[in-house]
Amino acid sequence: MRIAWTGGISQGKETAMSHETQGELRARAIEWHIRLRDGDDATWEAFAEWLAEDRRHADAYEEVESADQELDPLLPHVVIREAADDDSRFEDATPYEPPSRSRWWTWGAGGAIAASILLAVVLFPATGSDRYEVVTAPGERQVVALDATTEVTLNGGTRMTFDRKDPRFASLASGEAYFKVRHDEANPFRLIVGDNIVEDAGTIFNVVHTAGEVRVAVAEGKIVYNPGRAAVALDAGEALVDRRGAARIDVEDVPAQAVGSWKSGSLVYSSAPLSQVAEDIGRTLGIRIDVSPAVGMRPFSGTIVLDGSGVAQFERLSPALDVVIRKRDDTWVMTAR
Known part of the structure; x- marks a missing residue:
């Protein structure tokens, strides 16, 4: 009908x-x-x-x-x-x-x-019937314990599915999550991210899933991205970006201690596009940020330490990011100077 x-x-x-x-x-x-x-x-x-x-x-x-x-x-x-x-x-x-x-x-x-x-x-x-969904609002965080030694921390604006009878399964529909996983070689933990699979090998790692890309970074141990097909292995201190429509997956080195740093109020970047920086800030602070195409791909390197003042601090980031930040209705807009 x-x-x-x-x-x-x-x-x-x-x-x-x-x-x-x-x-x-x-x-x-x-x-x-x-x-x-x-x-x-x-x-x-x-x-x-x-x-x-x-x-x-x-x-x-x-x-x-x-x-x-x-x-x-x-x-x-x-x-x-x-x-x-x-x-x-x-x-x-x-x-x-x-x-x-x-x-x-x-x-x-x-x-x-x-x-x-x-x-x-x-x-x-x-x-x-044993699968259930956990959704966090923008700016909210939630910790889900899958068993005594495996837990997932959801950042704001995140949607995930878990299985009460299978603690080795999780699915990240959108948003960001930090994983501390008990390794079991005979029964590895597998995370479904859209059409992709992240399989652990004794791991602490962070995953971001947006409409345009998947980002995975490893703080400890190792993961295998899409095992059995175009497998990409990441060790501690490595990260990948899988962009929709791209011919290849980009792999780069990252400071292992910076992986999941959003949990402690820090956002660490090395030549990250401002569009990603804005998306991460918006997810963490619970605000919507629109980025002008003129600055969206501009690279940013540095550490943003969130001081708890919320959107007031975002306004003060304008000089550090070398952009103009203005409020328009219920949306923040980032444009070139």
Whole structure:
């Protein structure tokens, strides 16, 4: 069934294409469906705004709608489990009961939904019910302990998936995370990053996943990037950048002690493009920074020590970065002097 865009908040809006991958689009569509099953009016309004942001969001729902038509008879057997810090929340898990179709056509006390929407019923197979997602807001950090000797620290604006029954699995959909991994040669830890795999070999490492690239740096031990195909091995003090569409993966030396330095409030760079510097600052401080193409590829070398003053310090970085930094609505803009 096609999603019809009629009136409401989507009417008259220009929809901009986001930089989300197809996998990220599908994951967000699934996430929204979970939130909506018990969503209040504010949740439904936010959902309609998400649809209006990018026409591909509607396409993601059409994809799962097709699956819904075929799998609808299985609904009584579907169990949905959400993330928690202990397994006790799963003890009373019950089969999922989809909301009535009439609720999907109304908003609040009988008001019309902003866009005419037929929501997909998203089915989670029982075999995948132990996977859960952890999402941090920009500027927030969270530590996830996978077992007694393996933990992951998520930087702000990060989305990851873990498996309660498999502590040797993790997936980084977007953002940045720092890994302290217990090595097990017989059962190596594997991180899925988009279409790529990072496999540990007794390791402390940091990974950044953005729309345009994957960056991996090793502080201790060793990792193998994409084992079994175009494998790239990194030792402590080495880093790689895998840019989308590039013919090769760039490998460089980095100070091992600087890997994951964001955890202690320092950002260390050696000839990094200002676009990357701005992205890292925005992720850590929880602000949005747009970088002018005129300065985006300009290299920066140095250490930025965050002093806890937040956006006030960002404004003071203008001379050090040799740029002009201004506030425009809810976005910071970095341009040439």
